[in-house]
Amino acid sequence: MVFLAKTSSPNEWKVVVNTISALVEEASFEATSEGLTFRAMDPSHVALVDLDWPNLAFDKYDCDKQLKLTVRVEDLVKLIRRADGKDSVEISMNEDETLLLKLANGYKRQFQIHLIESTYDATPVPKLAFNTKVEITEPTFEKMLNDISAVSDHIIISADEKKLIFSGKSDSGTGSATLEKGNQELLQLNVKEESKATYSIDYLLNITKAAGKSTDVLTFEYSSKMPLRLTFKLSEKGGRMCFYLAPRIEEK
Amino acid sequence: MNSPIIASNPSFIESKDILSRAISKHIFIILVADCKIDYVGRSSSKMSWGERVIMLKSDGAVLIHRKTNYKAVNWQPPGANITVSLERGELNIRADRRRPRETLSITCRKIIFISSFLLKDEASFDMLLSEADIYKVLMLYPSLIEPEFRISKQQKELGGGKADITGFDKNGQYTVVEIKRIPADSNSVKQLYRYISNLRTTSPQVRGILLAPNINASAKNLARSLSIEYYSLDLKKIADIYSKKNSSDVERLDKHLF
Numbered sequence: 001m002v003f004l005a006k007t008s009s010p011n012e013w014k015v016v017v018n019t020i021s022a023l024v025e026e027a028s029f030e031a032t033s034e035g036l037t038f039r040a041m042d043p044s045h046v047a048l049v050d051l052d053w054p055n056l057a058f059d060k061y062d063c064d065k066q067l068k069l070t071v072r073v074e075d076l077v078k079l080i081r082r083a084d085g086k087d088s089v090e091i092s093m094n095e096d097e098t099l100l101l102k103l104a105n106g107y108k109r110q111f112q113i114h115l116i117e118s119t120y121d122a123t124p125v126p127k128l129a130f131n132t133k134v135e136i137t138e139p140t141f142e143k144m145l146n147d148i149s150a151v152s153d154h155i156i157i158s159a160d161e162k163k164l165i166f167s168g169k170s171d172s173g174t175g176s177a178t179l180e181k182g183n184q185e186l187l188q189l190n191v192k193e194e195s196k197a198t199y200s201i202d203y204l205l206n207i208t209k210a211a212g213k214s215t216d217v218l219t220f221e222y223s224s225k226m227p228l229r230l231t232f233k234l235s236e237k238g239g240r241m242c243f244y245l246a247p248r249i250e251e252k
Numbered sequence: 253m254n255s256p257i258i259a260s261n262p263s264f265i266e267s268k269d270i271l272s273r274a275i276s277k278h279i280f281i282i283l284v285a286d287c288k289i290d291y292v293g294r295s296s297s298k299m300s301w302g303e304r305v306i307m308l309k310s311d312g313a314v315l316i317h318r319k320t321n322y323k324a325v326n327w328q329p330p331g332a333n334i335t336v337s338l339e340r341g342e343l344n345i346r347a348d349r350r351r352p353r354e355t356l357s358i359t360c361r362k363i364i365f366i367s368s369f370l371l372k373d374e375a376s377f378d379m380l381l382s383e384a385d386i387y388k389v390l391m392l393y394p395s396l397i398e399p400e401f402r403i404s405k406q407q408k409e410l411g412g413g414k415a416d417i418t419g420f421d422k423n424g425q426y427t428v429v430e431i432k433r434i435p436a437d438s439n440s441v442k443q444l445y446r447y448i449s450n451l452r453t454t455s456p457q458v459r460g461i462l463l464a465p466n467i468n469a470s471a472k473n474l475a476r477s478l479s480i481e482y483y484s485l486d487l488k489k490i491a492d493i494y495s496k497k498n499s500s501d502v503e504r505l506d507k508h509l510f
Contacts, residue, residue, distance in 0.1 A: 045504040072278060116278045116310075117370050126508045153382040170384070202382065227508055246503040 003031055003067055003093040006060040010083035010103070011214050012234045016051060017080045018210035019241060021073045022203075023047055028070040028118045031063045039123045047203050048126060048244040057238030059088070069099060070118040079111045126244050130221035130229065132159045132195040135188035136179070138212045138232075141220075144177045145208060149201045151175040154248050157222065158196045164189060168201075187217065195224045198248040204230070207243045225249075256369035264343045267363045271336045271345070274308070274368035281308040281368045285343075285360040289316060289326050293354030294469070299326070306345070306358060308334060310371075314347045314356060328356045352469050381491050383433050389490050390417060390431070390463075396490070397429055397463065397483070398422070416447070426451070427459040436464035436482065438471045445478045 007013065016038070020027050023042040030037045035054035041047065055061040083089055083103045090102040099113040144166045148155045152168030152175070159165075164186060167176035179186045211218060211232045222228040230243040257270055267283070274281045283306045289299040304325075307315040311330035318325050332347040345358040394401040400422035417429040428451070430444045440462060448460040460480040467475070467482050475482050 041505065045506050048505055114276050114278070120372075124509045126505055128508055153384055227503075227505055244505060246505045249503060 001067070001093060002062050002064045003069075004060065004062040004090065005031070005036060005058050005092070006088060006090040007235075008059050008088045009085070009235075010080060010087050010089045011085075012053075012057075012239060013080050013083070013089050015210050015214040015234060015241070016053075017073070017077050018213070019049055019051075019207055019243070021077050022206040022210070023049055025073055026070060026116065026118065026120070027073050027076065028068055028120065031067040031069060033063050033065075035061065039125070040120070041123050046200070046246045048123065049207075050125065050242040050244070051234075051239075052242075053234060053239040057235060060090075067093070068118065069093075070116050071099065071113055072116060075113055079113065082109065082111075126227060126229075128227060128229065128244075129223070130226075131191065131193040131223040133188065133190040133219065133221045134159065134164060134186070135217060135219045136164075137185045137187070138208065138216055138218050140179070140185035141218055142205070142208050142212060144179075145201055145205050147177050148175055149205065153201055154198050155201050155204065156196065156198045157228075158194075159189065159191050160194045161189075161191050188219075193223070195222060197222050197225050197228065199228055199245050200248060203245050211241070222247075256367055258365075258367045260365050262363055262366055264338055264341075264363070267343055267360075267366050268336050268338055270366055270368055271308075275334050275336065278310040279368050280310055280371050281366070282306070283308075283360075283366040284364040285358075286362040286364065287358050287360040290357040290359070291326055291355070292357075293349075294352060297326070301361065303364065308345075312347070314345075314358075316358065326356060328354065332356070381433065381487060381494060383431055385494050386431050386433060386485070386487075386490050387417065389493050390429075393493065394419060397461065401427070421459060425457055425459055426455060427461060429461045429463055431485070432462065432464035433487070434465070436462050436467040436471055438468075438474050440464065440467075441471050441475045441478065441480055444480055448480070 020038070020040070024040045027038060027040065033055070037053065038051040040049060079101050084105065086105040087103040088105065092100045094100050094112070097115060099115060101111045101113060103109045145155065148166050148168035151173045152170040154168065156167045163178055163180045165176055165178045168174065181189045207230060208218070214234055215232045218230060218232045220228055220230045225247055227247060228245045232241055233239065234241060259266055259270060271281060284303065285306060286301060286303050288301050291297045302318070305317045312332040312334060313330045314328040314332060314334065315324040316326045328347040328349060332349050335346045337344045343360040343363065347356040390396055391403060394403050397417070398421060401419055403417060403419040419427055421427050428444070428448055430440070432440050444460050444462055448458055451458045462475060462480055462482045463485045465485050465487050472482060
């Protein structure tokens with residue numbers, strides 16, 4: 001059984017690992033000849049992360065049969081953190097069915113990770129249609145989330161053909177941030193039907209910050225009172241992460 | 253898929269094999285053994301031979317239970333490094349921690365029963381609790397802070413969204429409570445201390461309470477030296493109360509899953 005996946009930089013792994021660690025304690029990656037995938041929901045079933053990392057996005061990829069690789073996220077996080085910006089990262093399967101992680105940039109390091117038995121069932125994919133699609137620069141999105149987080153722990157997103165408004169309210173006050181169509185940070189605003197929904201800022205900020213390390217642009221889609229999907233590229237070579245977040249119901 | 257391994261009156265070799273395998277795969281283990289315990293760390297303790305139940309959890313936590321009482325008589329928190337060895341005809345299980353440096357050593361002269369198994373537990377735990385949510389629950393049920401705790405009138409007027417609660421304890425002593433949703437560290441202690449030391453210039457008896465799910469050892473020592481108290485915050489209990497209060501606050505993705 002052969003499995004080897006190599007990237008010339010640790011950034012993609014850092015993004016993957018930072019995103020996953022915000023949600024779950026164990027991660028089951030599926031490796032096939034086509035590439036690596038990962039899907040999991042957090043324990044409260046409010047957030048779901050879906051990774052699709054095709055073989056061509058790697059510098060080197062080899063997998064001769066379908067494998068399920070389950071690791072404790074904490075173990076993987078600790079090791080990936082050891083990688084410097086210039087390190088190449090190679091993950092492969094040992095004969096004794098442990099995972100070998102190699103970091104190299106002149107100076108070589110090697111770590112072994114034990115695979116564990118998965119205690120979770122496979123997570124299905126959400127079936128959703130979205131009325132609003134927004135493509136926005138990551139720094140602006142992060143800024144807007146931070147702005148609203150100053151007054152509330154959840155954010156109300158309203159969109160119509162002309163503009164996108166982020167707002168929040170709590171006992172301590174209200175706040176809003178508006179982006180109009182035509183603004184250079186708003187690369188796309190596609191609204192089939194006016195949409196308004198509320199989401200928890202914490203989750204969104206965690207994912208956005210993690211995404212920011214690999215991409216300048218994110219896409220998010222949603223409909224009124226429905227889950228939101230945030231999508232971003234893992235690297236120029238390919239790979240894409242989707243993050244789904246259930247809406248909050250407004251207190252009357 | 254999930255067949256437990258169970259062995260009664262196993263040999264040491266068999267036990268060591270089951271233990272090593274289960275530990276490397278992070279699988280739950282329960283054993284009943286005639287053992288003695290040695291603990292060395294900030295203090296030290298010894299317990300001589302007796303038959304006890306030992307649990308090794310998948311996150312490295314270790315618990316030793318005697319035949320009575322609900323509390324573990326000795327333990328290591330998650331993250332301990334567990335090793336098994338056969339020495340001088342006895343089976344030894346060691347759980348080591350680095351920070352702080354602690355070693356729990358269990359020496360077994362007889363294994364009566366051992367079992368390793370995978371536990372499937374996906375019960376949800378409302379992790380969406382923010383500090384503001386915790387604040388809301390404590391304002392409604394101040395006795396969760398301390399029995400007979402009363403919120404100050406001033407606090408009631410201030411409203412929501414803050415992380416501090418001020419009030420009076422059962423002796424009428426003015427008290428400031430700081431809530432943390434994540435484990436408290438020295439910075440949390442210093443933060444509360446800065447606030448309190450201002451108040452203590454005119455009222456030296458003002459109490460400061462830090463409420464957090466847990467606290468690290470150096471922060472705990474710092475708190476003690478600054479006369480700041482630490483109470484453990486039971487997030488699950490607060491989450492239960494909060495969710496009863498707002499049962500339809502957050503949706504789940506479940507109904508959209510294909």
